[in-house]
Amino acid sequence: MLAKVESYALNGLEGFDVAVEVDVNAGLPAYEVVGLADTAVKESRERVRAAIKNSLLDYPIKKITVNLAPADSKKEGSLYDLPIAVGILAATEQIPAYSYKPYVVVGELSLDGSVRHVKGLMPILLSAMQNGYDKFIVPEANATEASYVAGIEAFAFSSLKDVADFLNGSKEFSPVPTRTFSAQQAENKYNVDFSEVKGQVFARRAMEIAVAGGHNILMIGPPGAGKTLMAKCVPTIMPDMTFEEAVEVTKIHSVAGILDAGKGIVTARPFRTPHHTVTVPALMGGGAKAKPGEVSMAHNGVLFLDEMPEYQRQTLESLRQPLEDGVVTVSRAKQSLDYPAKFMLVASMNPCPCGNFGSKTQQCRCTAAEIRRYVSRLSGPLLDRIDLQVEVDGISYEELRFAPPSEDSATIKARVEKARALQRERYKGTGVHTNAQMTNAQMKKHCALTSDCERILEAAFKKLNMTARASTRVLKVARTIADLEGSENILVKHITEAVQYRSLDRKYWE
Secondary structure (H helix, E strand, C coil), rough: EEEEEEEEEEEEEEEEEEEEEEEEECCEEEEEEECCCCHHHHHHHHHHHHHHHHHCCCCCCEEEEEEEEEECEECCCCCCCHHHHHHHHHHCCCCCCCCCCEEECCEECCCCEEEEECCCCHHHHHHHHCCCCCCEEEEEHHHHHHCCCCCEEEECCEEHHHHHHHHHCCCCCCCCCCCCCHHHHCCCCCCCCCHHHCCHHHHHHHHHHHHHHHHCCEEEHHHHHCHHHHHHHHHHHHHCHHHHHHHHHHHHHHHHHCCCCCCCCCCHHHCCCCCCCCCCCHHHHCCCCEEECHHHHCCCEEECCCCHHHHHHHHHHHCCHHHHEEEEEECCCCCCCEEEEECEEEEECCCCCCCCCCCCCCCCCCHHHHHHHHHCCCCCHHHHHEEEEEHHHHCCCCCCCCCCCCHHHHHHHHHHHHHHHHHHHHHHCCCCCCHHCCHHHHHHHHHHHHHHHHHHHHHHHHHHHHHHHHHHHHHHHHHHHHHCCCCCCHHHHHHHHHHCCCCCCHHHHH
């Protein structure tokens, strides 16, 4: 007999319908899988056979042919084990033919018949919903992930025997209850706070502006000045994620296989800090299965590059496209996938090989040629894409031991939230969420300048030899500074402060 079970596959973050057709006929015992299946799918033979037998169900000693349609699309992974097993049970009349028809079935099987967790369930559910499916059979280990998708009935099972009993009607099971996302679920998992940062008033102010507008920032200073600590504090002052943002991040983390199954959804903004030996495919995405890279896993969060010049030049240059477009395209011989990559870049570096060039407290031992060679590892086009450049110097013993406590993260976050609220209202319905993402058309509307502001920007443009991109980023930063003050218009003081954060590239790279 023939049985046809609906399942789903993923192409990047987008799913497509896969019909699992199982034909059981008389003949020499055999098990064949066709339909452009990879090794993991073909190995389902042993998992499915053992799972059916160990679930006290009958495995047919006949010729079994499994077709995964459409046959011209690559099928990867082990999520087809459960639909194949359901197809075999239906084809051998161990479950009614009509019982499984309304459901999209996904799940991996263990040899003992238990149903295992699968990657990428949330994007599968959302894609299937868009195509009209609303009933699903999923692993119990993915139940929490499925519970955050409203408008569906998802039944979660821990074993193949339970699935068979459910489809036979011999046992009743309730669908996974829908959960409501709350931003309060997010926790400060980084165990740091801005109150721990001593001194560095200028750098703290730059960090607040960067987070308020979603701007990229580069800190330059000697070792031990507090650059890494401030970078780690950035997530503590970022606004809580909305449900839409959390779903976007969860889809990426689910496909990458790093989602916490117990939580089922990402509640805290990502903070990714790849080692300086990271390769281009690891950073941008790729590999044999074109998985998302670090820039995508940092989506709606922070990508922190510590000691930026230590990264390979090719790796750093690959950041240009996602920094500009907010998306990364992973191209391979047989496929091309787009992954979102709207992240805030936070980078730090020493000003020279010894780290003390420009320091007020330490003596630099490097020659001018060594300094020039070191800082030239960052190209001009890449620097152009970094909105704020701030110098971080060492602090004195008195500041370290006796300075009064600085503002804590909660106080700074409250100001950031107000600025972000203005931006959400300003860009409502446009797909833009922060000032850093403004288009040129939006800049003309929201960054109008007075004649005094124009004169200051023109003077800075000429004196600092700015590019067109650099000048637009100055305007975006000025818009954010105005938002932090609740000002509807960009004033002279906003422009002058924004220009200050673009002057260091002339000091170190001139």
